[in-house]
Amino acid sequence: MRSKLLQKLVRYRAKLAISIFVVAILAYTAFSSVLNYDLDAIVDDSFSTPLNGAQPASQKGETPGQNAANVYDSHLALVNQKEKSRRVHSFWDKVFTIFDENDVLYKGAPQHLVEYVGDKIEGTYIKEALLARGKMSDRVVAELKSRHEKVVKKLPDEIPEYTYDKGTKGVVFIGGDKFSWLTYLAILALRETGSKLPVEVVMPQRNDYERERSFCDRILPSLGAKCLVVPDILGISAEKEKSFFAYQFKSLALVVSSFENILLLDSDNIIISNPDVVFESELYKQYGMITWPDYWKRTISPRYYEIANIAVNEQKRVRINRFPLFEPSKSQNALRIDIGDASVPYHDLENAVPDLSTESGQLFINKGTHGKVILLSLYYNIYGPQLFYRLFSLGEQGEGDKDTFAAAAVALNQPYYQVNSYIQSHGYFDDEAKFQGVAMAQKHPVLDFDKFQNLIVRPFENSGKSIPIDEQVEKLNALAKESDENFGSANDVPIFTVHCNFPKLDPVFYMSRNDLYDSVANKLKRRLYSRMKYKKTKMEGAVFRNEEVDFEYEQWLHLQEALCVKKLEFVYFKYEDMDQLCSFIANQVTWLALDSS
Template sequence: KLAQIKKLDRAADASKLEMGHVFFHKIMQVILDAKPKLSAPLDQYWNKKFESDRFERGKESQIYSESYLLQFLKVSEAEEIALTASHKYALDHLPEKAPEGLYRGDGIVFVGGGKFNWLTLLSVKRLRSTGCTLPVEVLIPTFEEFEVDMCISVFPSLNARCIYMPTVLFKDDQSRYGPKTKLAFKGYQYKSLAILLSSFENLLLLDGDNVVITSPQNILTLEPFKSTGLVLWPDYWRRSTCPKFYSIAGVKVSDLKLNSGYNEVLNGYLDQQGKITLEETLNVSYHERVGTIPDPSTESGQLVISKKSHFKALLLAFYYNSFGPDFYYPLFSQGAPGEGDKETFIAGAVVLNETFYQVGSFVLAIGNFVNGEFTGRGMGQADPIEDYQRTLEFRQIAETYSDPAMTEKLKALPQPKLMFLHANYPKLNPWELKLKGTTVDEKGRYRLYGSLLKEKSGRDIELEIWQDMEELMCGEMNLQLEAFKQVDNQALCKEILEQKEFLLQTSAALK
C-alpha cells in the first residue's frame, strides 16, 4: 500500500504540491489561531433541543420568530463575546483568493474512505452510465482507508483519481506515510476539505451515497451556476438557526424588510412586498427577514461551487466545520434533524453577502411501503438547470398575475426532472440490505424506491443500480473491496443477481 501511495505521489505535479503545502499550512494556522477561547461546548438548552417541523407553507403550527428561536440554545454573554472575537479573527485573516494556478478546470468531487469507497465507486459508475465525462477526484482521508485496487486500477478506468489527503496537506514523510497517522480532522470537516484540496476550480461535490439520475455534464457551464457561483438544494425542514449566530458573525438582520417567501407546493419563492412594521417583526418567520439565511434548510448531499468567486465563503465554511460540533452546528440547527455541516456553505455566502442559488423545487421523498406505511429511502433533488428556467417563468407569472389566476398558472408549470437520488438511508450495500431484511425477508423481495423514481425519471433507476453492482462485483474485474472483506464473493453475487432478477421481473409493472 505504501509503495503504491508513493508511486501516486511521484506522478503528481511537484511545484503545484509545494504551492499547496505552503498555502494550506497558512490556512490551517489561521483556523488554529481562531479557535474560540471557551472551555466548554454550546450544549446547554433552556428546556429542550429543537424539534423542527417539515416545511409546509401556511400550515405552520408555530411561527419561527426571533423570540421563538431564542428559546432553545443557551448562549451566555461571555460565550457570545468569545465566538464573536473568534469569527472576526477568521474573517480578517483568511485569504480572499487562492494562489494563481493552484486550481483549474471543472470536475466532480467525492469524499471516499471506509464504507464510502464502495458507495463512491457505485456512484462514479452510475455517473458514467448517464454519459457524464467530467473528471472525478475522490478524497481518501487516511492511510487506513486507502484501498490499492480502487485507487490504482478501478477509479482510473472510470476517469477518476484518488486524492490521498496527507500527501496534499503535508510535506514531511512521517505525516504523509506514517501507518498510524491520525489527522486532526473528522468526518464533518471532510466535505470542505475535499473542495479545498481538489484540483478543480469549479466543481460539483457529491456525497458517496448520492446516485446521479441524469447527467450533470453541463451543470458547471450553464445557469444558475454561471451567474451565481454557488448552487444549493433544499432539505425537508424549516430553518432553525439561532439568532445569536448573526450577531456573532456581524450580520445585520433587518427589522423592516423581508426576503421572498418559499412555497414548497408551488416550488418557488414569492415576493412579499418587501417591508413590514417593527410591530409585525414579532409575528414574522425570522428567516424571511433580509440578512438571514433563507428558508428552508439546506441539504448538502450535492453542492456546486466556484472557488474563483466563492473562495472566502468556502474557507469560512471550513472554519465553521472546524469548530462545528462544539459551537457552530448547535448555532445553525439547535439540535434539529440532520444537524451537521449542511448549513455551513450557505452561511459562508450569506455572511459575506455573496450570490447563491437555492433550487426552488422541493426535495422529493422517495421510498417504499412497508406493512402499508410509507418508509423514506432517499431524497430526490431536481436538475438545477431546468429548475432555473422554471424559476424565470415562475417570476414572470408572479409579476404579471394576481390570485387566483397566479396560483393556478404556477401550479401548472412543468416540474424539472430529477438529477440526484441521495440514497442516504439505507446505504446501497447489497449484503447489509440482505442482512437487515430491507430488500429480502421471509415474505419475499422488495424494491427500495417503489414506482415514484421511475415515474419521475422515466427509467427504472433502481434496476440500473443493481446492474451496475453486478458489473462491478460479479464481472471480470473480480474486485476485492474492504466493504465486502467478510463476505464470500459467491454468496454476494448470488444475492446481487437474485435482487436484479426480481427488479427485472417487476419493472414492467411500475408506472
Template sequence: MRVTLRRQLILVVVLLTLTVLWYTNPRLIGADRLSAFSSEHGLIPQFPHLRSSPIDPHVLSIRRFWSPWATTIQDSAPQVDPVNLVYSANIIKPVNDGPREIHQNLVSISDEDEASLRAAHAKLRTVLDAYDHLEDAESHFSGTGVVTVAGGEYFGPFLAGLHMLRSTGSSLPVEAFLADSSEYEAALCEKVLPSLNAKCKILADFLQASNSTATKFKVEHYQLKSLAILFSSFTHTLFLDSDSIPLLDPAVLFSTEAYTSTGFIGWPDFWTATESPIFYSIANMTFPSDLPATSSEAGQLLVDKSRHLKTLLLAAYYNIYGPDWYYPLLSQGALGQGDKNTFETAAIVLGLPYHRVRTPVATVGRMDGREVKGSGMIQHHPNPPSRGEGKDSAPMPAFLHANTPKMNAGHLVDEGDLQDTHTAKHLRLWNSKEEAEKMFGEDLERRVWKEVVEVGCAHAKEVREWKDRKRLCERLHEHVKAVFGD
C-alpha cells in the same frame, strides 16, 4: 549474554526491514500517517525526499496554499467551552419555501462566551476580507470535475454512483478523497478507479504542510467534505456525497444561468431552518430577510472557486470547529446536524451570490408491511426544464440522494433492507415501477440495480469491506430476479 546479543541482532534486522519498507513502499507501513504524527509531536524524523515516487504536484501546491490559512484558522479558534443546547430543535416541513423566520434560540451561552466567539470569528473575517483570492484560484485550481469523500464503507456506494455517472455519458474527471492512508485500497485506487477516469486522494497528504499547525486539526466524518472540496484540483467543482447518484450528465449544470450568474448552487432539505439567532450575532450581522424557509442539504453542491474560494475557507472554519460550536449553532440539534448548512451560510455571511434550487426535495420509499420507509431524496435541475407536457410536466430530477439504505452492495444483502421484515418478500426500494416511470421517465431503480450488480460482482473480492461476505454476487442476482424478474 548470548540471549542479549541475539535480541540485539533481531532488533537490527527488524529496523533494517522497516527502513527498506519505508524507502520502497511508505504507504504499506502507514508512512503518511507517521509523517503527519511526527510533524505535530516531533517523534519521528521526516524524509520527504525518500518517497518511492514523486509527490503529486497538486499536493505540494495545496500545501503551500493551505499552510498560512491553517495558521489563520488556528489563530481564530474559539476560546470558550463547547456550545450547549437546552434541547434540540423539532423538525418541521414548511408550508412554502420562504421567507425564513427567526427560529427560537435553544443555545445556552453566556454573554462573555458569545462575545469571545464573535471576536474569534471577526479575526478570521478581517483576514478574509483583505484576501485577494483570484491569484490563488488561478495558481492552484483548474478545470471542471466531481469530488467525493470515499473510503471504508463509502467505497461501495461511491462505486455504484461512479458507474451511474458514466452511464449518463459524463466524462468529467473524479477525485475521491480518503481520510488517511489506512483507507487506501490499492486494487481500487490503482486499477478500478483510473479505468473510470477517477483517482484517490488522501486528505492527510494535504495536511502535512510545512507549518505544523496544519496537522493539529482533528477532522473526521462531516468535517472531511469542506476540505475535500477546498483541496480538490478543480476550479468548477461538483461535490457529491458517496450516496448521491447523478441522474443526468452533471456537466450541463455548469452552463445553467443559476451557476454562471452566481458560481454557487445548493439544494434544499426537507425541514425548516433551525439556526440559532445567536449565530448572526457571532457573525456580526443582522438576520437576513430573504432566506428560504428550509435549511440546505449538502449531498450535492456546485462551487466555482474563482468566485467562492473565500466561501470555502469560511466553510472550512465552520466545519473544523463544527462539532463543538458551529454545528449546534447552525442546526440546534435538528435531524441531520452537521456540515449541511455550513457552505450556504458561509456565502451568506460574506455577502457573495449563491443560488438555492427552488424545486422542493421529493422522496422515494418502500413499503415494509404497512409502514412506509423513506429511502432517498430527489434533487432537481436548478433551472428546470420540464419533463413532459401540460399538467403532467414536472421539473427534471438531477440527483437521487440514496441515503437509507445506501447502494452499498455488501450492506444491502446483509443488513435486511431488501426484504419485508414480516414476510421476507424482496422489496422495491424506490416506489412502484409506475411511480418511478412517472417521476423519472423510466424505472430508475432497475437501471441503478444493473450498476450495483455489476460493481458487486466485479469487485466482490477487491473491495476490502466485501471480501468476507459469502455469495455476494449470487445474492445480488437473487434480489434482482425476485424484484425485476431478470
C-alpha cells in the same frame, strides 16, 4: 632544436589538460548545485504571490552541452514541482494557523457553547422561539464574535490559483472503505449520463489510500477518475484533519480538489442527468454556487448572526418561505413590518439565510469566485461539532455540515442559488403501513431556475405596478406547499440526483436487516424505491433514444456486474462470502426483472 620544440609541445598539452580538468570540475560543481538545490529556502510568506515558473535561457544551439541541458531542465522541473508543493503546503499551513488561533474552545470557554433547552415549538420560527431553543451567554457570544471577525479579516479574499488548476471542472467524491464502493456505483451512474467530466476521489488519510490501492490504481483510471490523498496536498496541515469525521470531510474535499469548478457529490448520491450542462449554464455563471433544499425550515440561531456580524433587518420582510417578495415601483414602505409581528419567521427577514435548510449531498461551487466561502465553511466545519452544527440546527434533524456553505456565503455577501423545487421522496411502506424514506430525489437546477424566472420573477418585474403584499403572500404561500404543481415534489422538473442515504446501496447491510431481507427466498421482501422510473437517453448504433428506466433494477444490475461478473475487489467486501452475496444479488435481479416488466 627539435628537442626544445617537443618540450614546448609537452608543456602546452599539459596546460591544456589541466585547463580542461579545471573546467570540468567547475561544470560539475555548478551542475551539482542544481541537484542539491536548497528546497528549505523556498517558502512563500504571502497568500497571493504567483508561482515563479521562469526557465533558464535555451541552450538548443549548443550541441556539445545538449544532454547536460536536458538533464538540467528535467531536474529544474522537479525543483519547480517541489517548490509548488512547498508553496501549497505553506498556504494551507497559514490558513489552518488562522483557524487554530481562533479556536472556539478558547481558554475559559464553557463546556457547552450552545445549550439546548426546552422542547421546540412546532411551526414557530420567530426570533424568540429560536433563541429559546439554544442558550448562549452574552460573554460567550462576544468572544466568538471577536474570533469570527479575526478569521474573516485574516483569510485571503480568494484561494490562490496555484492551489488548483484554473479553468478546470470536475466531480468530487469522498472515498475510503464502504464509501469507495458507493463512489464506484455513483461514478458508473455519472458515466451513463454521458458526462465526460474527470473525477477525483478524496482519500482522507494515507492509510485509506494504502488499503485501497486496487481501487485507486486499477478500477478508477478506466472510469476517468483518480484518487487524491489529503496529506499529500495539505502537508503538515493534514495533521489537523485527523480529528475530522463523516460529513466534515466534504469541506476538506473542496479544499484539496484540483478543479476550479466543482460538483461535490456524496458517495451514496446517484446522478441521473448529465451535469456538464449545468457548468455551462447562465445559472452557474451568474451565481457560482448552487445548493438544494432539505426537508426542514432554517433553524439558524439569531446568535449566529451576532457572531458573524450580519445585520438582520428585523423590520423588513423580504420573502415568504423560499420565494422572494418584490418591490416594483420602489415600494419599500409596503414591505416593512412591525418588529413585534409574531407571525413572521426569522429567516424571512432581510439579510437572514433564506429557507429552506440546505441538503448538501450535492453542491456546485466555483473556487475562483467563491474561494473565501470555501475557506470560511471549512472553519465552520472544523469547529462544527463544538459550535456551528448546534448553532445552525438547534436540535433539528439533519445536524451537520449542510448549512455551513449557505451561511458562509451570506456572511461574505456572496451570491448562491438554492433550487426551489421541493424534494421528491422515495421509499416503501413497512409491515405497519408506515412510509420509510430511503432516498431524496433532487430536481434539475437549470430547469428549476427557468421555471422560477418564468412563474415568479418575470411576472412581478413586468407587472408595471405595485402588487399588494397580501396578494403576494397568498400566491407565494401556495407555491411553497409540497403539493403545489409548480414547485412541489411532483412537479414537471426532471430529477437530477437520487440521494440513496438510508439504507445505502449496500447488499451486506440489506442482508442484516430482518425487516427487509427474506432469508428463505434469499431476496428482499419488498421494493425500496417506490417503483421509481426515469427517462434516460441511450445510444443505439448512431441513434439516440429515450428509454424509461427502472431505477432500482438498474442499481442491482450494476451491483451484479461489478461484484459477480467482473469480480472487482473492494476492501469493504474483503471478508464477505462472495458466493453467498452473489446468490442474493442474482435472486434480487431475477425478481426485479420480472416485477419490472
